[in-house]
Amino acid sequence: MTAAHDLRQNQLLAALPSEDLERVSKNLKLVELPLGEALYESGSRQRAVYFPTSAIVSLLYTLADGSSVEIAVVGNEGIIGVSLFMGGETTPSRAVVQSAGYAYRWSGKFLKEEFTLGGPMQHLLLRYTQALLTQMAQTAVCNRHHSVDQQLCRWLLLSLDRLVGNELVMTQELIANMLGVRREGVTEAAGNLQSAGLIRYSRGRITVLDRPGLEARTCECYAVVKKEFDRLLPAMTQY
Amino acid sequence: MTAAHDLRQNQLLAALPSEDLERVSKNLKLVELPLGEALYESGSRQRAVYFPTSAIVSLLYTLADGSSVEIAVVGNEGIIGVSLFMGGETTPSRAVVQSAGYAYRWSGKFLKEEFTLGGPMQHLLLRYTQALLTQMAQTAVCNRHHSVDQQLCRWLLLSLDRLVGNELVMTQELIANMLGVRREGVTEAAGNLQSAGLIRYSRGRITVLDRPGLEARTCECYAVVKKEFDRLLPAMTQY
DNA sequence: CCACTTATGTCCGATATCGTACACACTTCA
């Protein structure tokens, strides 16, 4: 499961030419991201970015009344902390570890130095940010027009794409926070999917039994986002 | 109303140091944007970006079934076509003129040349893009948690901020497309606001009577977005 | 083995929005 840690387990790093990766790697530090850890809070100054290898991180917005929504999810295809190189330093969102794992941490200082070189790293970061824009926009659309059932399918697929295996460790309560619906709503939606034989649910453990089934049941939003990621960040090293 | 056209009517251009603006201005061309014109369609290759001066442009997502949602609105504080400098060339969204007016058009070729210089223009464009990210994210949250009444208030305020005067030319049908709700839903919400004395509605013409009242009635989403824009793009020239 | 906590399932009325149908008012133009 945990093979030797390799920078190239993150697809952005993997897409860098060797010499760039070499230069950058000096300042990357492998860190463990436990479930629930907040990499940054709303409005707090960010000091580093993270390239996940096995962890999955949710970008969340929390409203004044405590209700929240996930606006994007980041795994080994991306980076957490785009506001550091976009120039804003902070964002109103929070970043919370949704699935424990590892990531490479990169200090903001070195990130900015590298970014200003205008080389492949800059290019990759900007393209990734555009993919993130798409994911957020599609989330907005999905929140407006699609049912909880469909959104749960989308969410499961997005998570699945960022994991090895077909099992997620995740309670319905947490999923409800991500989707911005009630916990009971997730129970019902999950029950529907389970009845249909697409997943198996057991106390904080979801096993996906029929991935094509999920894809058939979800809304177009999943495909749009996936296609856009593939287009913008293509042909990465596989392992 | 239509004073002499000036590059600095767009806040991004206004924020450029004179020498940069001078260099850039050679390739800017004033264009008129009529109501309803699409600056680009979903997935189509973009050839230029636009700096609105008096026009307002909506970024829309349209689903396969024809339903749509506005994910962001751009006026004289911003630029249309971020995917050109982000590197993706296209996006799945559409850009439609919501309020007729003028904009400066800048060819993608020159834009990219300027962007790679890494100067003030790059800096501004990236910060604006981060503000756009915030607007999209907040739209996603708002779509999930807030009532049509509140969203209409938010939408009116966002539009008002980008206009001179307190009157919008806009049918309920079009607003419904923006908000992703039924036209009847807008009729009802607008009726509520009119009863409360906040607006006056008459056949495609909305007059805002009580702006503070709208601000009191809308959700926090408006303030979050506005605050973030002010933080990221501060101290622009006023006129 | 027994409390205790956590996770999930179920039920019910309340509410917001939807979908549809249709009426009315204003404008334009023949």
Next chain:
DNA sequence: TGAAGTGTGTACGATATCGGACATAAGTGG
């Protein structure tokens, strides 16, 4: 002046989700 088109108001049942209360079930630790 009358017809057509467009924009808005209203009504009503259908549906999805909410809000809250509560029941059940699985794990945990004494």
